[in-house]
Amino acid sequence: MAYQYKVLSHPADVRLEIIASCKESLFQGALEGMAYIIKPNASQRGILKKEQIEIHSLDINTLLVDFLNEVLAKSDIYNCIFNKVKIKKLTDNSIKGIIEGRSVKEFSKEIKAATYHQLNITQDKKGIWKVIILFDI
Amino acid sequence: MFNKSDLIKINDYLWEIPKSYRKNMLVPARIYISEKMLDEVVKDRSLNQLVNLTTLPGIVKYSLAMPDIHEGYGAPIGGVFATKLPDGIISPGSVGYDINCGVRLLKSKHTEKEIRPYLGKLIEEIFHTIPSGLGKGGKFKLNISEMNRVLGRGIKHLKEKGYATENDIKHCESEGCLKADPCFVSDLAKKRGRDQVGTLGSGNHFVEVQEVTEVYEEKSAEELGLRKGQVVILIHTGSRGLGHQVATDYIRLFMQSMNKYNISLPDRELAAIPFSTPEGKKYFLAMGAAANFAWSNRQVITYLIRNAWKKVLGIREESIDLVYDVAHNIAKVEEHEVDGEMIKLIVHRKGATRAFPNQPVLIPGTMGTASYVLVGTEKSKEAFYTVCHGAGRAMSRHEAKRKTSGREVLQQLTKKGIIVKSGSLSDLAEEAPLAYKNVDEVVEVVHQAGLAKKIVQLKPLAVIKG
Numbered sequence A: 001m002a003y004q005y006k007v008l009s010h011p012a013d014v015r016l017e018i019i020a021s022c023k024e025s026l027f028q029g030a031l032e033g034m035a036y037i038i039k040p041n042a043s044q045r046g047i048l049k050k051e052q053i054e055i056h057s058l059d060i061n062t063l064l065v066d067f068l069n070e071v072l073a074k075s076d077i078y079n080c081i082f083n084k085v086k087i088k089k090l091t092d093n094s095i096k097g098i099i100e101g102r103s104v105k106e107f108s109k110e111i112k113a114a115t116y117h118q119l120n121i122t123q124d125k126k127g128i129w130k131v132i133i134l135f136d137i
Numbered sequence B: 001m002f003n004k005s006d007l008i009k010i011n012d013y014l015w016e017i018p019k020s021y022r023k024n025m026l027v028p029a030r031i032y033i034s035e036k037m038l039d040e041v042v043k044d045r046s047l048n049q050l051v052n053l054t055t056l057p058g059i060v061k062y063s064l065a066m067p068d069i070h071e072g073y074g075a076p077i078g079g080v081f082a083t084k085l086p087d088g089i090i091s092p093g094s095v096g097y098d099i100n101c102g103v104r105l106l107k108s109k110h111t112e113k114e115i116r117p118y119l120g121k122l123i124e125e126i127f128h129t130i131p132s133g134l135g136k137g138g139k140f141k142l143n144i145s146e147m148n149r150v151l152g153r154g155i156k157h158l159k160e161k162g163y164a165t166e167n168d169i170k171h172c173e174s175e176g177c178l179k180a181d182p183c184f185v186s187d188l189a190k191k192r193g194r195d196q197v198g199t200l201g202s203g204n205h206f207v208e209v210q211e212v213t214e215v216y217e218e219k220s221a222e223e224l225g226l227r228k229g230q231v232v233i234l235i236h237t238g239s240r241g242l243g244h245q246v247a248t249d250y251i252r253l254f255m256q257s258m259n260k261y262n263i264s265l266p267d268r269e270l271a272a273i274p275f276s277t278p279e280g281k282k283y284f285l286a287m288g289a290a291a292n293f294a295w296s297n298r299q300v301i302t303y304l305i306r307n308a309w310k311k312v313l314g315i316r317e318e319s320i321d322l323v324y325d326v327a328h329n330i331a332k333v334e335e336h337e338v339d340g341e342m343i344k345l346i347v348h349r350k351g352a353t354r355a356f357p358n359q360p361v362l363i364p365g366t367m368g369t370a371s372y373v374l375v376g377t378e379k380s381k382e383a384f385y386t387v388c389h390g391a392g393r394a395m396s397r398h399e400a401k402r403k404t405s406g407r408e409v410l411q412q413l414t415k416k417g418i419i420v421k422s423g424s425l426s427d428l429a430e431e432a433p434l435a436y437k438n439v440d441e442v443v444e445v446v447h448q449a450g451l452a453k454k455i456v457q458l459k460p461l462a463v464i465k466g
Helices: A023-038 A060-078 B035-041 B046-053 B112-129 B144-153 B155-160 B166-170 B187-193 B218-224 B240-257 B278-313 B378-383 B397-403 B406-415 B425-430 B439-448
Strands: A003-008 A014-020 A048-056 A080-090 A094-103 A129-136 B008-011 B014-017 B029-032 B063-073 B075-084 B102-111 B206-215 B230-237 B321-327 B329-338 B341-350 B360-363 B371-376 B419-422 B452-465
Touching: A003 A023, A014 A023, A023 A060, A023 A080, A023 A094, A023 A129, A048 A060, A048 A080, A060 A080, A060 A094, A060 A129, A060 B187, A060 B240, B014 B046, B029 B046, B035 B063, B035 B439, B046 B063, B046 B075, B063 B439, B075 B329, B102 B112, B102 B278, B102 B360, B112 B206, B112 B230, B112 B278, B112 B419, B112 B452, B144 B155, B144 B187, B144 B278, B155 B166, B155 B278, B166 B321, B187 B240, B206 B218, B218 B371, B218 B452, B230 B278, B230 B452, B240 B278, B278 B321, B278 B329, B321 B360, B360 B439, B371 B439, B397 B425, B406 B419, B406 B425, B419 B425, B439 B452
Parallel strands: B029 B063, B419 B452
Antiparallel strands: A003 A014, A014 A129, A048 A094, A080 A094, B008 B014, B014 B029, B063 B075, B075 B341, B102 B230, B102 B321, B206 B230, B206 B452, B329 B341, B360 B371, B371 B452
16 A cells, blocks of 8 residues: 655636556555645544545546545535545455544635546556546636 | 637637537536636636536526636536526436525625624624534524425525514525425435534635715615725525435435436536426425525524624614525526527526526635625526626645645734634634635626626625634
């Protein structure tokens, strides 16, 4: 499980690049990157919150965005920063697992949504996964 | 990226990208802009996004961009297009995630000189009364039946509860209530919105106390009840998490449904299907509900401002009247002339403002710069009666933070005598005036193009940033 993420510039919004060694790490990296945008250096002292997720989508690209949007909705409802996912099952069009996070007093940045704009998950010859996600801020 | 040579100059403020530019274009694309501003616009991908709009099934005449255009996702910000009913498409991505993000202007009966001694206390009271920033719910918690009434009837419901006046309804676009069905709004969306009525949110959302600094058209200003030196209040916010969730739900649904209707688009985020389909009709009614939520949000903020005003100045709350309230992220069914015939169209405005003849148009600037009140003109029919929605971003948040700091922005505004309240210094840097185009130039384009005429200029006295 290895991944890294980087927040990139955009004229109006924010882009997040994730590079990962496997598909599971790609989802974990995207989740952690999104949590970083919402609140960098979030305190780990809040109340632990675990939520089940199960999402079915058209393909791996839409699955990643649908997953992040589901997490965003739960963040908004519970005032939580979710930054971990324990994946039970991941296919090219479905994910089942548990997301974990902690409650916070407030967020630093409002993400309106993860978008499908120019979304293209790739895997190179070495098996490295890469994607850039645009978030509407 | 575009070259300026790809565009044909129609006049000093209108340019066209011909249908021949790309094979899949169904109509040309047009942009209202000055030559100087166009030099900047061609540097990002906004014109490519404008061209993508011309491929949408059912589009009529042209896709349009306003001078505050900048790159977004799917449709550019400042993008406008209309499709023909009943089979033209409706596109949630071309409305945007913040459904009915909009602007509301309130007028007081007082001058800057009269209010100045109370200004610090007033802005402090408003800042503490209206939750800004994120993860901060409001005082108004809606149960499910209240939520459904707000979604279904907008500010008409709030009037019955004592939070709005008849005058508020009269001076709101679409009287603050679109045709809507709360049944088509997901439980998730309703949960997100339950404590968000009467909250600002973050980013570029704000409440500003302003002064009328210039009057360009005495008669029209008088009709709007505006005069030089008068103190007014401008509110910018939208449908919060509820609207974001409605957009998210329907963009996802539309993407899953596009194959069924044989629609393929150059960008997934444009996700669109015919208006006449069950999915299209459902989105339209859910979008209407989210729009009603946004108007209710701005109305409850108005109610809270009136209370703060009364508390600090000890005068009647009715002394704060609504001038107008406009939506700038919305799709509406309207009648327009196409090929000499009046037909019903679905007009999408994403970061663009409806401007019917004689209708007030509110164009917010940035912290420290001017905002404007205009009124629409008959000439604007060539633009589906639409104008710009603000200054428009000129640089990314990263670049803004590289060029300035929150502290520096705060110092500059304080130096100008503007009181600033913000929960985040970082957000102040991201929203610094230098991150935006020159609003004076943007407004001048729509004025010179004849789409709307300038009535008054407003300048900030105090700013609350979300």
